[in-house]
Amino acid sequence: MIKSIKDLTFEEQMLPGTPACAGCGGLLALRHCLKALGEKTVIVNAAGCFTLLCVYPFTPFKSSWLYTAMACAPAGAQGVRDALNILIKKGRLDEKEDLKVVVLTGDGAAYDMGLSSTSGAIYRNLDFYYICYDNEAYGNTGFQSSGATPFGSKTGTTLPAELNPLGSELSKKDLFEIWRSHKPPYLATISPSHPVDIANKFKKCEGIKGPKLFIAHSPCPPGWATEPRLSAKFAKLAVETGIWPLKEALYGEVKHTLIPKKFKPVEEYLSEQGRFAHLFKPIRQEEAIKNIQERVNRYWK
Amino acid sequence: MLGKMTKQMLTGNASIAWGVRLSDVDYIPAYPVTPQTEIIESLSKWIREGQMDAGFVTMDSEHSMITAAGAASATGVRVFTATSSQGLMYGFEMLYTVSGWRVPFVMANVSRGLSSPITLEPDHNDILAARDTGFLQIHCETCQEALDSILIAYRLAEDKSVLLPAIVNMDGFYLSFTREPVEIPNKEIVREFLPPYKPTHAFFRASQPMAQGVAVLGGHIYSYFKYQMHMANNNALSIYKEVSEEFKETFGRGYGTVEGYMLDDAEYVLIMSNSFSAMGKAAVKRAREKGLRIGLLRLRLLRPFPEEDIREALKGRKASAVIDQNISVGKGGILYSEIAGVLYNEKQRPLLLSFIGGLGGKNISDAEFDFIFDAMMNAYSTGNVPQPALLYTEAELEEMERLKRVAGKG
Amino acid sequence: MLKVRFHGRGGQGAKIASRVLGTAAFLEGYYAQDFPLYGAERRGAPIAAFTRISKEPILERGVISEPDVIVVMDETLLDDPLANPLSGLGKEGLVFINTTHKAEDIKKRYRIDANVLTLDITKISLDILGKPILSALAGGAASKIVRLKETSLKEAVTRELSDITHEKGLIEKNIEASIYCFNALPSVLIKSNASHKKSDVITMPFEAADISSPSVTIPANTPLKKTGNWRIFKPVWDYELCTKCMTCVMRCPDGCIRVNEEGFPYSDYENCKGCMICAEECPAKAIRKEREVHAW
């Protein structure tokens, strides 16, 4: 078990120069996941911001990559994994050449369009990793609401306006539980502000055959209307307020890997983000803020 | 050298399955859809019985299935998959995507009319919707041809100057569920004809990282990749001729890019594709008995489109008529337009008539064929080409009247 | 017709600047057309936007490859091989550059034949708006250069910003900043740039899929993109204060921070995007934020 940030590897699997926004929380999460996964990976990516990590003639990755489409990265992973197995079994590929197959998608793909292909891959017990960077909306198209958009968030399609002053009226889907109901051997939430937790979670599931699934909370400066420098801070605040619980489920059994000693009020997390600003100004939406706090309280009870 | 071959009564579906079995396919992602399902059932059974050494996985949709097929091929194995109609449409996004990856797997499409209204019998709107995707397309008339075309499709697709996926198309019901005698080639000989797939352009392995299917920005970059696909697809024309020549030497059967039937001295030419061509041939034969100089041109290789061969086949004819077993709603027959395009710059070209027939598997009767023959001859003698028309009989319309009354529409 | 091309970094406001100019021209009765070019890049990355202004109906569309006026909203773009902001500029053309340097120095440094105007609009925006959002300012500069009226500019800024914000005060400040830039620049006469570079139509040569598939076989080559040009602020380390806790190293989204032989962190400035997470997160406050001036 890794104890401190100083014990994390300095080895990078993804080099700088990507087109991701300055201060992208998802990129930070991905960076740590890849550090933990090591160099023998093939990333199977779905449509989203991170499609643009590989734009001809560039790739930031030391290892391999396949862009599929928005709904079907897990199906692409199935094809790659099965093909590698076949090549190795038939003696056409040395076992040393094997790769870990890693699905990389945003929340829109994971919570919405790709739900069916992910469900299929977990059901088939595909030996793969899934990293969902959850920026809580369709980021690449300019931040419209997705199944991961939390209650009260402003997005391109849930603008707070006279008739709907709260922004998004709907609540975020619980992807952790949706995935857990499929009984994958390993499942965890992670945060880019907690890289040691990330490293330990990847360590824990190393060697487990089957789906190993990660949902990474991913502050997104342009979408959240926050300053790039505050991405790590908001990731941390989400954990400290209890809004983003850090947990894992090993063979279905849920364990929290960090329980804040004292929970900060959600307001601290919400009030400084542009996407929630309308809950505070010009009129304070007391009900809505209370509602968000109560949901968190209920969760941790 | 014909080697030892066996003949059996096989359905079109079983023929395709045999073609796959003989091709040493490594991996088959699958999803059921009528009338294709029997193909994947047969393959699954052989794999489970140990008669085929391949991976088989039932996916969650055709979208996923085509993705998995492309991804496995991009990893370096030989892949087969199959679908039909609604399934092909469901996976449509991925047809373009995987062909852009330049992965040479083979897919069977068993043609079936598209919903709505949902139906089971064949026409070609499904497969022709895929004509612009980058996939090569071979359309079959017989069960034997279906089996043989799988072997030919792999050779074509995997050729270094092509490297694109291929679809082998056959009609639902009329071929898929219809048995006829089929020669199953000897596996050793097939192996000589179709050596193992060893990609140098697309694979995943730890020692040689590769980012595949990457995005591009900028029209000049996109145009380059797209046009290269187009040129690669066109390369398959000359490769096809070599491969089919070799196929003929090896197995004793040959298939041109197009097939001519009683064409040599024909003044009038009927143009068709797939299994209904057999009915067309029968009609041509009858017409010949009456002394009419009519022949039939069957389109077999649809992508790349064998323009030169079509031009050659239609050279010096008085008139020809395309029966499109498809309809581009708001335009008409798809193949009619394509053939018209091929002929346009010819100084001497036959008149070209357009008929829509056999939609949703509707029969084409003797009377309807005769109607077309008359129309061609009439057009030639008067110089007036009739408007495109639907082949539909009075009896069929009467039956429709009866059904409408039952439905409360009378 | 006058063709204006804006070069900025995602988030700086090049698109809105092109719209301010388009609307101002429209308000004066010209035919106008404006649009942004979206690239792969996000906030901080080079982007371009375009405005066409004409007395006659405009029959051109798409990217302006031979502009009469170029507005460079960030001097660092001049060094950026991917942005290539001066491409297509004729001798008669004019470049406006947001920089701390003087026009003559810029002309020499970047070997520009065309007319050059400079103004440090980043400083003006930091002073008046408190943040480096340059849309109204660049729009103001461009409006002056193409000889539009102050009143049209004012109205254009109001219209364009009302679409994005309801904060009255913010719109007012933007108008102020915009007019400031308008007045700080001379108005110049620009001759329309008529040169057309000719490149022959070729027959595309065929290449097999080994070459012509859209794949990349050199791993990890993005550092060639030099995203260091995105920075407006730059993190600077004070090793006196640094405790070598490694927080900054592990917080950089781009993995730009490495550790030197003595165990102190340093940034790969060629690619550091200047997000300032490292400075924000350093528990010892050993990283300070410096305005990135292009020192040469």
Ligand SMILES: Cc1ncc(C[n+]2csc(CCOP(=O)(O)OP(=O)(O)O)c2C)c(N)n1
């Ligand atoms: C089938 C299909 N529909 C829509 C799109 C447009 N699209 C591209 S990226 C994207 C957003 C993806 O959102 P998410 O998965 O959350 O990832 P993010 O963009 O936030 O990185 C959408 C809707 C698409 N690429 N494919």
Ligand code: SF4
């Ligand atoms: S839009 Fe958000 S998720 Fe997308 S690259 Fe920018 S910061 Fe990252």
Ligand code: SF4
């Ligand atoms: S975070 Fe601050 S104290 Fe820690 S290593 Fe970086 S500069 Fe030094």
Ligand code: SF4
């Ligand atoms: S400012 Fe700091 S954290 Fe941001 S990219 Fe540069 S080095 Fe990395």
